[in-house]
Amino acid sequence: MVNHHFPIVSGILVVLAALAAPANAAQAVPSPSTPAESGAKLLVCNACHGDNGVPKDATIPIIWGQQENFLIKQLHDFQSGDRDSEVMSWMVKTLSQAEQGAAAAYFAKKNWPARYAGAAATPPPNGIAACQICHQQDFVGGLPGPRLAGQSYEYLVEAMRRYAGGERTNNADMVKLMEALPSAERDAMARYMSGL
């Protein structure tokens, strides 16, 4: 994952170094970051999550139009280490608490992008009704579950595998549910939800 994104990550390092310079110079006068500076920090997100909401590759989740509370919680979890992701734990450290909230609100208000070409509609697999309790009938999300409809198959199946394997433990219900599902069933569910 990290090697795979290396050209993007090194590009971002350059951008962040540029952002860090004026901040350090201004250290003598402590002040909250300006809106312009926060906006520039969010531009960095587009390098991977896409400047039109379509991520640069299918292993990166769509965040445009995602549930705001879910986005806030994920940023928090990346920072605390409750959700393990080398790139995101590093990214989130560039944002203050207030900027994390602003980022979540900003991306939640955007429109979810048109679905991935290649995601084909499939019939609802067995057991999918259990997921609709929290992710809503049409999987567009709402409390408590995030939107899953139209998220890429690659991202969904990997997220489900990580819960099942105990690698992602930031939600106990999801871990229990995914541990109980054979991988073939998780695969069918991921395909179905990505095609919605």
Ligand code: HEC
């Ligand atoms: C270098 C690429 C990269 C950059 C830049 C990046 N992200 Fe991410 N982001 C990822 C990847 C990869 C994941 C999936 C992490 C995982 O599950 O291991 C992710 C996951 C997320 C998630 C969780 C979404 C979900 O559905 O679970 C949020 C929220 C998020 N990123 C927000 C941001 C914000 C805000 C920024 C800018 C400050 C940002 N990202 C910058 C690659 C990136």
Ligand code: HEC
């Ligand atoms: C009890 C409520 C509940 C049920 C039932 C449930 N989920 Fe979830 N699900 C959640 C919550 C809450 C989250 C966000 C967890 C977190 O904070 O990371 C989530 C997260 C996810 C994610 C990760 C999304 C992302 O962007 O990272 C996937 C994939 C997922 N659920 C699939 C399913 C599937 C498939 C089922 C049915 C077998 C299911 N869920 C049933 C509540 C539920």
